[in-house]
Amino acid sequence: MGESMNLMNITQTHYIVLSVLLFCIGAAGVLIRRNAIVIFLCVEIMLNAVNIALVAFSRGLDQNRGEVFVFFVIAVAAAESAIGLSLLILLFRQKKTLDVDEINSLKGNL
Amino acid sequence: MDSTALISFIKPVVFYTFAATAVLSAIMVIVSKNPLYSAVNLVLTFFSIAGIYVLMGAEVIAVFQILVYAGAIMVLVIFVIMFLNLRPSLFKIQFKHVFRSGLAVVFMTALFAIIASLFSKGVGVYMEHAQKGEITQAAIDAEGGFQLFSRALFTEFLLPFELTSLLLTVAIIGVVVLIRGMIKPGVSKKGQEK
Numbered sequence: 001m002g003e004s005m006n007l008m009n010i011t012q013t014h015y016i017v018l019s020v021l022l023f024c025i026g027a028a029g030v031l032i033r034r035n036a037i038v039i040f041l042c043v044e045i046m047l048n049a050v051n052i053a054l055v056a057f058s059r060g061l062d063q064n065r066g067e068v069f070v071f072f073v074i075a076v077a078a079a080e081s082a083i084g085l086s087l088l089i090l091l092f093r094q095k096k097t098l099d100v101d102e103i104n105s106l107k108g109n110l
Numbered sequence: 111m112d113s114t115a116l117i118s119f120i121k122p123v124v125f126y127t128f129a130a131t132a133v134l135s136a137i138m139v140i141v142s143k144n145p146l147y148s149a150v151n152l153v154l155t156f157f158s159i160a161g162i163y164v165l166m167g168a169e170v171i172a173v174f175q176i177l178v179y180a181g182a183i184m185v186l187v188i189f190v191i192m193f194l195n196l197r198p199s200l201f202k203i204q205f206k207h208v209f210r211s212g213l214a215v216v217f218m219t220a221l222f223a224i225i226a227s228l229f230s231k232g233v234g235v236y237m238e239h240a241q242k243g244e245i246t247q248a249a250i251d252a253e254g255g256f257q258l259f260s261r262a263l264f265t266e267f268l269l270p271f272e273l274t275s276l277l278l279t280v281a282i283i284g285v286v287v288l289i290r291g292m293i294k295p296g297v298s299k300k301g302q303e304k
Contacts, residue, residue: 009118010125013233015166017226018129022136022155024222029140031214034207037145037191041152044183045136048159051175055168060233063243064258068267070171071259074178075274079281081183085190086285092194093292 015056023049036088036098040081047077125165132158145196149188156180167247170259 022045029042051070058066092098135154142148156179163172245258263271 008122010121010165011234012237013230014125014129015162016229016233018132018162020222020225020229021133022159024218025133025136025140027221028214028218031218032140032211035145037187037194038139038148041139041145041148041187044152044179045139045155048156048175048179051171052159052162055163055166055171059166059168060237061240061243062246064245064262065266067168067171067259068262070168071174071263072267072270072274074174075278078178078183079277081186082281082285083288085186086288089190089194090288090292098194098196 012056012060016053019049019052019056021049022046022052034099034101036091036100036103039100040084040088044077044081047073121165124161128158128161128165131155132162145191146188149184149191152187153180153184156184167250167255169255 026042026045026049029045030039033039033042051073054066054070054073058064058069088098091103095103097103132155135151135158138151139148139155142151156175160172160175160180163169163175250258
């Protein structure tokens with residue numbers, strides 16, 4: 001990879017590449033899986049990947065604004081999980097399934 | 111000088127250990143057929159990412175990561191998975207669309223290759239030429255990471271911080287409103303007594 005990507009000298013580039021890798025894994029999970037709970041977990045992986053990128057740039061630029069932003073992202077993720085999981089429970093009681101291919105009544109073809 | 115040589119040897123080892131654990135357990139989250147195994151693997155991912163944060167020098171975020179993500183959110187998720195008591199038949203129909211899954215994997219691998227090859231040179235160049243701030247590692251060692259983090263949070267970001275509490279209140283009220291419809295009046299104890 002050249003001198004900008006020395007494998008044994010851990011730089012911000014390593015953290016960013018790890019972040020991109022985790023984000024792609026999470027996005028692939030959202031596309032592959034059909035279980036709504038697992039899709040929710042994959043979205044959490046993607047959020048964490050973005051958090052790694054924010055902290056990596058923040059530390060690399062000698063600031064801590066990125067870290068404060070990660071704090072807000074974690075707070076929003078907590079609110080999102082509370083609302084999302086209660087919606088999933090209501091959905092399961094209504095439809096008796098969590099397969100997102102079968103939960104398509106908003107399309108109007110129920 | 112001996113300790114710096116030791117640190118420069120240990121840092122890559124720790125980084126690759128945590129990174130490999132995070133990536134492998136993230137893959138296990140996708141591959142596991144049982145959502146409960148996915149959730150437990152995700153806890154492992156969160157702990158590995160917390161280790162990465164400590165390695166980067168962001169201990170504050172590592173603490174929040176373990177407290178909020180691995181502690182609160184994952185307990186909620188595992189509780190909901192057990193509460194729903196999904197039948198085993200629901201686990202079988204995960205990989206029925208092989209073509210779609212393969213396409214997603216190929217597309218995401220290509221996306222990773224493109225972005226990583228762009229960033230592998232771009233980030234280093236950007237870090238060299240960008241304007242640096244004042245929160246260096248030396249400043250954190252002198253004043254403490256929590257002090258500097260809190261100073262930024264309670265001065266520069268005070269309004270977003272207060273709005274966060276408003277957001278959490280809205281989330282709590284929203285959950286209560288959502289769940290209230292589940293409690294039917296005839297099923298509750300007062301209804302039976304009537």
